[in-house]
Amino acid sequence: MPGEEAAAGSAPQLLTGWGRTSPSACDVVHPQHAAEVRAALQTAPPRGGIARGLGRSYGDAAQNGGGLVLDCTGLRSIGSVSGEGLVTVGGGAPLDDLSQAVVPQGWFIPVSPGTRFVTVGGAIAADVHGKNHHRDGSFCRHVTSMTLALPSGEVCTVTPEDGAELFWATAGGMGLTGVVVQATIRLLPVQSRFLLVDTNRTRDLDETMALMEQGDEAYRYSVAWLDLTSRRSPGRGVLTRGDHAPATALPASSRSRALDYRPRTRLAAPPWAPPWLVNRLSVRTFNEVWFRKAPAERRAELQSIEAFFYPLDAAAAWNRVYGRRGFLQYQCVVPFGAEETLRHIVSKLAAAPAAPALTVLKRFGEASPSPLSFPIPGWTLAVDFPAARGSGLDAVLDECDRLVVDAGGRVYLAKDARMRQDLLRLMYPHLDEWRKIVRRVDPHRRLASDLDRRLDLTGTRRARKQG
């Protein structure tokens, strides 16, 4: 019966972020084009609506308990690439689809986060960064225009020149300024689907940082994997840096297939894992193997795009290995000059009461004009932890937040799932500027998310009554 189907479709759905923590029940709709996005926003319930892409933000940015969630993955059109490398795509188009469409034509996405399974809209809302931030900046630097469905029902197109204020408020704006229905991106020309990669294994954190300070500028891409579980030398790691390989770097036999990019997902994590699977011993064992597997030094190795940019994507749903409690990622940035703070944070996290499962260090370059975008010039550290409740991990991360704030740094909202509300303003000094724009485009608060409520991002959710 059609009536039954409608009823089933309207049942609330429990949603979480990639970390699989803090579920909330949301009404999910699946708009297929901009007009349906507009209609959904117009009829949003009192608790508002928020766009969701592929659900890769770690915390609660793309869920809205008791409210509406617009699953935008239906807006996945991909236009043709212009001569200068401009391409117009739907807000729900996955970067994976986009790169598979454009690599064969000799183009690549200008900024790749650690997974290819994010949508263009999500990449804009979090203003994602990649291994090339020190050189190329964040994702929105390469967006030449975005078309937004505003909460007012209006659909408008903004560029860094025309409507710059709304453009940059949307960059890193966590979806709270409007729904990205379309965007134009400037692609990067490439000659092959490979990169030429230099690898260095480092003895400790100091050596890792020294190498990055000296050499990063010579590479487009740079990232260090760190081992925080080594007893002898926490912070030892594997530094990989490189750039896109010219066709001439490929063996003659494979040059004709230089742009033949077909990434595959090789395996899937089991549907269920015990919550104790990721523990200090298992992580230490994994890290030891990973560290030893890396060459002490290797130069100009050919690595495929998927191996270099998205090693974790090789396993589908790898977030399930943490079991039903889920996991979280602590990602912060501290400005250059605060190296002492960075060392302090690394040692705190290494000694945390939960296993630091996966740790990545990289250097950020210039910040974007966005008031809420995460990257600022400095060191960014990202550490995955099992979401060990009642373990004291919350207190350790709170202490790290303090150190970060005192150094003039911040925590990444797209990863956060536990930060204290009172630190937000200290981390994001341009918050009020952003809130002013939000109040203008969304005076009736039709856009809302659990993240917004938890941190009072928009500054509109303070209790009506005070004690």
Added chain:
Amino acid sequence: MTDALGRARSVLVLGGGSDIGLAIAGRLVARGTRRVVLAGRHPQAMAERARDLQVAGADVATIPFDAADIGAHEKTIAAAFADFGDFDVVVLAFGVLGDQSAFEQEPAAAGLAVVVNYAGAVSAGLAVAKQLRAQGRGRLVVLSSVAGQRARRDNFVYGSSKAGLDAFALGLSEALRGSGAGVLIVRPGFVRTKMTAGRPPAPFTSSSEDVAAAVEDALDREATAVWVPAKLRWVFLVLRLLPQPLFRRVAARSARGEHQ
């Protein structure tokens, strides 16, 4: 909202003067809760007791709430959610123990106690459930009691009201499946509080702090029920099955505190 590490941002205590309710709020505040709303009959008295929570860093508000005034529950609770925003944890802590022999002399008093413990909890519980459903998340902590597991000669008015409450809470927990919200049923044994002051302690006595610690842990585990102390679960598994004459003797011995 409760974050990835189980930290509740805001808590509502219905029965805000209850020792156990305040102890639970204290535990959650120590963990990072920033907003506590105490709802009860004596806002002035609650405000005094709220000081510890404020010192620990919480914003505390008090609102008038009478568990016996069933007609007002829905409005009062809806207003609390409207005024203070979402609650991650709501503690249903009100209840009266009463005196069994006095109840037997004055049946109307017994009826009123049952109205508070059971009927009041049903209407307040359903009013809270409505709000939790609307926010798509949150936990309702219901203070039941082992006294509801099997009625005893010396407290069957109280015990029967808790039996009703326990059954209600279990049913509500089922009703909320898939809503993002949930229920935690707390079944303490004898707890030393102002409610039980002057009574002889029974076996498996605990303190309000013990109950609060068990609740915090159960919320972390997303458990549906918790016994305080934990071994009471097994004790009552047996006690429920005992033939009445045998149970009568066990109950009488424990009432006289012979195990102490």
